[in-house]
Amino acid sequence: MSTDFDAIVVGAGPAGSCAAIVLARAGKRVALIERGPFAGSKNMYGGVVYPRILDELIPNWWEEAPIQRWVTRRSTMLLTDTQALTIDFRSQNWGAPPYNGATAYRPDFDAWLADHAVAAGAVLVTSTTVTGLIRHTNGAVTGVHTDRPDGDLTAPIVIACDGVNSFLAKEAGLYPDVDADNYTLGVKETISLPKETIDERFAVTDREGVDIEILGGTNGVNGGGFVYTQLDTVAVGVVLKLSKLAAQKTRPEQILAKLKAHPAIAPLIKGGEIKEYSAHVIPEAGYEMMPKLTADGLMVAGDAAAMCLAAGIWLEGVNFAMASGMYAGEAAVEAIESGNCNASGLAGYRKRLENTFVLQDHKKLRHAPHLVLSDRVQHLYPQMVANLVERMFTVDNPKPKPGIRRILKQERKRAGVKLSDLARDGWTGFRSFG
Amino acid sequence: MSQQQISFEERMAHSEFRVHERAHIVVDGKVCAECSTTECVTACPANLFVPTAAGGIVFNYEQCFECGTCYLVCNKEGAISWSYPEGGHGIVFQRT
Ligand SMILES: Cc1cc2nc3c(=O)[nH]c(=O)nc-3n(C[C@H](O)[C@H](O)[C@H](O)COP(=O)(O)OP(=O)(O)OC[C@H]3O[C@@H](n4cnc5c(N)ncnc54)[C@H](O)[C@@H]3O)c2cc1C
Ligand code: SF4
Ligand code: SF4
Numbered sequence: 001m002s003t004d005f006d007a008i009v010v011g012a013g014p015a016g017s018c019a020a021i022v023l024a025r026a027g028k029r030v031a032l033i034e035r036g037p038f039a040g041s042k043n044m045y046g047g048v049v050y051p052r053i054l055d056e057l058i059p060n061w062w063e064e065a066p067i068q069r070w071v072t073r074r075s076t077m078l079l080t081d082t083q084a085l086t087i088d089f090r091s092q093n094w095g096a097p098p099y100n101g102a103t104a105y106r107p108d109f110d111a112w113l114a115d116h117a118v119a120a121g122a123v124l125v126t127s128t129t130v131t132g133l134i135r136h137t138n139g140a141v142t143g144v145h146t147d148r149p150d151g152d153l154t155a156p157i158v159i160a161c162d163g164v165n166s167f168l169a170k171e172a173g174l175y176p177d178v179d180a181d182n183y184t185l186g187v188k189e190t191i192s193l194p195k196e197t198i199d200e201r202f203a204v205t206d207r208e209g210v211d212i213e214i215l216g217g218t219n220g221v222n223g224g225g226f227v228y229t230q231l232d233t234v235a236v237g238v239v240l241k242l243s244k245l246a247a248q249k250t251r252p253e254q255i256l257a258k259l260k261a262h263p264a265i266a267p268l269i270k271g272g273e274i275k276e277y278s279a280h281v282i283p284e285a286g287y288e289m290m291p292k293l294t295a296d297g298l299m300v301a302g303d304a305a306a307m308c309l310a311a312g313i314w315l316e317g318v319n320f321a322m323a324s325g326m327y328a329g330e331a332a333v334e335a336i337e338s339g340n341c342n343a344s345g346l347a348g349y350r351k352r353l354e355n356t357f358v359l360q361d362h363k364k365l366r367h368a369p370h371l372v373l374s375d376r377v378q379h380l381y382p383q384m385v386a387n388l389v390e391r392m393f394t395v396d397n398p399k400p401k402p403g404i405r406r407i408l409k410q411e412r413k414r415a416g417v418k419l420s421d422l423a424r425d426g427w428t429g430f431r432s433f434g
Numbered sequence: 435m436s437q438q439q440i441s442f443e444e445r446m447a448h449s450e451f452r453v454h455e456r457a458h459i460v461v462d463g464k465v466c467a468e469c470s471t472t473e474c475v476t477a478c479p480a481n482l483f484v485p486t487a488a489g490g491i492v493f494n495y496e497q498c499f500e501c502g503t504c505y506l507v508c509n510k511e512g513a514i515s516w517s518y519p520e521g522g523h524g525i526v527f528q529r530t
Contacts, residue, residue, distance in 0.1 A: 035518055037452070041526045042500065066530070107529035127522030147520050165502040167518075180506040187479045190528075246473035246507040251481065253445060276528050277445045279479035279499040281506070 005029045005123075005155040007332050008144055010130045010168060012039035014318045015302025015325035016161035017113040021057055022329025024120035028336060031153060032114065032122045033146065035129040040110025043163075044188065044278040047228030047235045048101045048211050049109060050319045055098070057326060058116060062099050066108035068230040069209025070094060071101040073202070076313055077264065079217035079225075083386040084264035086212075095208050103209050103230050109318075133158065133171055133298070140342065141172065141297035156341040157332045159299045161325055164281050166304035174291035174300060180242045182285035184223055184310070184373075187252040188237030189260070191272035195232045201268050202229055213313055215372075216382040217262055219255045221245050222373045224312065227268065234269055236260055239282060239315075241373055252279070282317070284310045284373070287359075287366040296342040299349050301328040307358060311365045311432070312372035320358055327352035368432040376421060384415035442481055446497050454523035457495040458516075459504070465513040466491040473507040474514075499525050 007023050009016045012034035023030040036042040048071055054061040072095040078085040094100040118124050134143035134152060143154035160168035164183070169175055193201075202210040214225035223240040238256050245252065259265055283289060283306035290306045293299065301307070301324040308317030331349035335341045353359040371377060388411045392404065412422065461483070466472075467490050474483040475491070480499055484492045498519075505516040518524070 035521045036524075037522045037526060038529075040529065042524070044527055105528070105530055107527050111529065129518050129521040131517075178506070183502075183506055185477065185479060185501065185503050242477065242503060242507050246471075246477045249476050251476055252479045253442070253481075274440060274445065274448060276448050278449065278527060279501045279503075281502045 003143070003154040003156060005031045005153065006336050007031075007157040007159060008033065008153055008155040009122075009159045009161055010144060011161035011163055011302075011304070012114045012117075012124060012126070013043055013110055013161060013163060013302060013321060014113060015304070015321035015328075016159070017110065017117045018057060018322045018325035019159050019161060019301060019329035019332070020117035020122040021120050022326055023332055024117060024122040026333040028333060030122045031155070032117055032124045033128050033130055033144070033153075034114070034124065034126045037127050038107070038111055039114035039124070039126070040107035043106040043110055044186075044280045045106055045317065046186065046188065046226045046237055046315060047103045047230070049104050050101050050316060051322070052098075052100075053319055053323045053326070062097060064112075065102070066104055066112050067207075068103040068105065069204075069207050070099050071103065071211045072208040073204060073210040075210070075212045077212055077214045078382045078385060079214055079262060079264065080383050080386045082263075083390060084262070085386055085389055086264075101211065103211075103228050103235075105230065130162070130168065133168060139296060141295065157297055157299070157335060157346075159301060159325075159328050159332060160304050161302050161321070162304050164283050164303040164308075166300065168298075169291050169300045169304050172295050172298055174293075174295060176291075179289070180246075182283065182289040182306075183242050184239045184282045184284040185242055185245060185252060185279065186237055186239045186282055187256055187277070187279045188235055189256065189274050190230075190276040190278070191234045191236060191269050192232060192275045193234055193269070193272045198229050198232065198234060204229070213315065214259070215312065216378075217259045217265075219248070219250055219258050220379065221248050221250065221255060222375070222378045224372075225259050226315070227265065233275055234272060236265065236269060239310075241284070242281075253277070282310055283308050284369050286310060286369050287362040288370070290362070293350055293353070294343045294346045299328045299331065299346055301325045307362070309361055309365065311368035323356065323358050324353060327356070327358070365432050367428055371425060371428050371432065374425070376417065376425060380415050380417050384411050384417055387411045387414070446480065449497070449499075450526045450528070451497050452523045452526055453496045454520045456520065458500075458519040458524070459493070459495045459498060460515045461491060461493040462513050462515075463490050465510050469510050469513065471509065473509065474504045477503050477507045479503065
């Protein structure tokens with residue numbers, strides 16, 4: 001049967017563009033369909049990409065990617081209402097090729113990546129929403145319906161890279177159930193400030209940038225916060241567990257306003273003007289919520305398959321999306337060439353994910369998202385640790401300095417933390433992060 | 435004006451929405467009238483679910499981020515019919 005394309009990729013985010021690049025370079029006829037007016041127009045995130053995986057697809061990507069700043073300072077901050085404990089790391093190695101993380105605006109970055117797909121020969125169709133799957137009577141996916149007049153497109157393989165809400169994966173029955181507890185909402189303000197002011201306040205120069213991940217500071221709603229520097233803007237945002245947000249009855253922008261007013265954050269953004277306010281949902285639970293990854297004629301990649309890694313000190317989704325898209329593209333090429341586009345012919349996809357960081361990191365960290373968002377880690381431990389440090393450094397003469405073991409015990413009791421819980425969480429954390 | 439005090443309208447004024455005439459999200463007021471928890475009112479980042487004095491909900495789709503929060507938090511079957519806007523419409527985030 002003749003089809004319009006060899007493969008149809010839905011969504012020109014990082015996952016979709018990488019899938020399309022691989023397919024087009026292998027000489028396959030591939031359509032990349034995006035509902036926004038340009039690739040990246042619908043996409044927001046915190047702000048740091050880790051494009052190492054692009055070494056394979058776009059060697060020396062750092063010479064051309066639309067990067068704002070190279071992250072050379074990474075801080076992890078623990079906030080209570082009146083305290084802040086920061087672990088700050090700086091490495092000049094990250095500010096030189098081949099680099100590590102970088103801040104970039106998604107509408108810039110995603111459009112750049114989609115351009116590579118087009119340059120490789122993919123047909124990018126923007127301003128077109130895919131509205132459903134076309135299926136053979138035997139159930140196999142054979143194309144997509146779109147909202148264009150006569151907009152049906154056929155291909156033996158569809159790769160759903162349609163992001164966190166993935167209606168395609170749901171339509172195909174790959175998600176057994178959808179539970180709000182598995183998702184967080186991220187809201188962010190992009191705040192304009194002169195470049196020199198940002199350089200001074202964040203202690204960086206030239207194209208160096210800063211990434212601050214925050215635990216606490218979310219007004220008691222389980223989640224976290226972040227601050228990232230672009231060239232002449234600072235991004236400040238909070239990530240909030242949906243079920244807790246809804247129950248707490250405080251609106252997301254109010255929680256963000258409170259974080260911005262915290263004494264540890266306010267001076268960083270003082271005098272800045274809001275340039276954009278944005279919001280997006282994260283598939284926070286990662287491995288624990290992952291759908292089935294293939295069906296006959298269908299693969300799911302990136303956020304559509306919950307491949308974003310959200311584990312407290314790490315919030316990485318773009319690299320997982322790019323990698324899973326790339327591997328889905330490779331598996332699609334294999335399947336097209338072997339003439340078997342059923343789930344069995346697409347088995348190379350899962351194999352590739354399992355042999356690389358994509359599923360290995362997710363498996364190893366499968367309990368981390370739950371631990372990081374747990375009530376104890378969110379509400380009890382930050383206060384306990386901050387009080388401990390405060391007492392260590394408070395000079396209470398004429399009293400002598402207290403022993404650390406004793407303050408630890410007292411503060412643990414004061415925070416209401418059970419030793420058995422602390423040991424259990426410590427063990428889970430050690431197993432996950434260790 | 436200081437950061438904390440900007441009005442919600444001003445906050446949203448910086449985001450670009452290419453509004454289509456078809457509402458991509460439809461909320462069934464009859465179902466909402468029976469809802470006591472109104473999760474959507476707190477959680478929608480665009481503040482599009484507004485409670486009325488009569489105990490119902492007024493919804494306007496125009497300044498929607500298409501994030502999905504509302505259908506995820508709503509516990510009432512049939513209250514929200516959710517789809518993406520027509521291609522090329524809806525939220526457009528800024529590029530440099
Ligand atoms: C607040 C926040 C902070 C984050 N911070 C970071 C970070 O700092 N670093 C990091 O690496 N990751 C971060 N992430 C995660 C990251 O943004 C995602 O993991 C990543 O965007 C996933 O890429 P994707 O290609 O799978 O999906 P997306 O980027 O969501 O792309 C999906 C694409 O599909 C299109 N689409 C959807 N449905 C259709 C349809 N029916 N028809 C046509 N097109 C369609 C969309 O318009 C979109 O372009 C963050 C996320 C959030 C929300
Ligand atoms: S949309 Fe759902 S949560 Fe909101 S008022 Fe209606 S029924 Fe309640
Ligand atoms: S999709 Fe998001 S922004 Fe749009 S109405 Fe629902 S919660 Fe509000």
